[in-house]
Amino acid sequence: MTTAIWWIRRDLRLTDNQALHAALAAADHVIPLFILDDNILESEYVGDKQVAFMFSGLAKLDADLQARGSKLILRRGDPPVELMKVVAETGATVVFAERANSPYAKTRDNAVSALVDLTLTAGVSIQAPWEVLKKDETPYTVYTPYKKRWFAMLKTEHRMVLPAPENVPAPNEMPMSLALPVVPELDLPLRYVAGEQAAQEMLNHFIGRKTSGVPALVHYDDQRDFPNVDGTSSLSAHLRFGMLSVRQAANAALDLIQAPQTTKQQRDNASVWLSELIWRDFYMSILYHFPHVNDGNFRADYNKIDWRNDAAEYEAWCAGQTGYPIVDAAMRQLVQTGWMHNRARMIVASFLVKDLLIDWRWGERFFMQHLIDGDPAANNGGWQWAAGTGTDAAPYFRIFNPMSQSKKFDANGDYIRQYVPELAKVPKKYIHAPWEMPPLEQTLASCQIGVDYPKPIVDHKLARERTLAAYKASKEAMKQA
């Protein structure tokens, strides 16, 4: 009788789980093990909300396992040490896990491989970083050709989605487990409800399977950019923890694209959504092949930017007190809910980096501390894109104008009023730039600028010129170096 350990990391699910599937095929008994990693939990790049979401997901996974004759074993400590303790206690001979590709995960898994028979399976991305390479076998650094190749390299194995097993046979004696923290069940939108079931429901709802009404996917391309509209899939946090297999999500899109009865509109929108999932693969590939992006610019041109890094301005940005309503609404949404709309992420990132001239790493860290869906690769890629230091060859003078973005993507100010209640009574005419309100209007709106809501902490026009100069200076300095 052989016993395998299913070492769970970013795959908190039973459906389409290649590691679990392989463990069940290889052994008579399987021990589902999750190790709380002190190195990660104590990192300043992890926040309370994300940890709570993970615990909630672990509780759901435990319940799903108990319905299949098993249970989740929870340990805490240094993963190689804890894993080997469980191996010793149970006589398990093989370990299966979904391969993770971050620099930290690679080091950790190499350490484990030296101690025990560890089999790593696919699943954290749709295609692995080494599967989508240029003809000369070097990695891509530009998205569009990467995507083209991604499609060319798509194989039958990527199109398979494994069902959840009906049984997960446990050994007669399970090893000791820490108690799972009790997570209260709150009445929240599915986006904030952890677990496989919520993820499956959201996916079905988004693509219009098993639901009535018009699914968001049909208008994804038109509506995903508006922060006050539920136009996105909302699946990011579940994908972050593998409560939904990204391969299952991609296959849902591919199935729609290829089905003969699909309308052109559905096909086009499914393609746009799939393209976003491919961005996720792309940034995982970038972090894998260019680990220096973890704490440095992808492009060295910008290594000599003279950041201002003003602490008070940074605090104002974090607190949603910059005086720019769209920025403040977004930052408050992040801190209050653990999620921020993608369009808003771009706006606040551009503001921090290009208006305040604060190092993008400060923003990257704050996002990781507050985003439930915070993923090292995607978050880093997004911040470097906004800072202009990343893989996108776009010109550095592309600086978002917070008023224009606000008018374009929150025309009526609904999103602003939801998260910045002191502006609730400000008329539409002034909602994007309330400092332009005449005194009488301020009184009518019960909002004195500088008292009830801050004056803008920076003048956008001046800030823009300051940043253009700083970026130009860095490029010239690096050219001479």
Added chain:
DNA sequence: TTTTGAGTTGTTCGA
């Protein structure tokens, strides 16, 4: 090796 075409998400200015 050289050439060619293209590059997520924008803003400003002036006609």
Added chain:
DNA sequence: GTCGAACAACTCAAA
């Protein structure tokens, strides 16, 4: 109000 050009040249990928 709308539209096209300029922004600044560079790097990447593929033929």
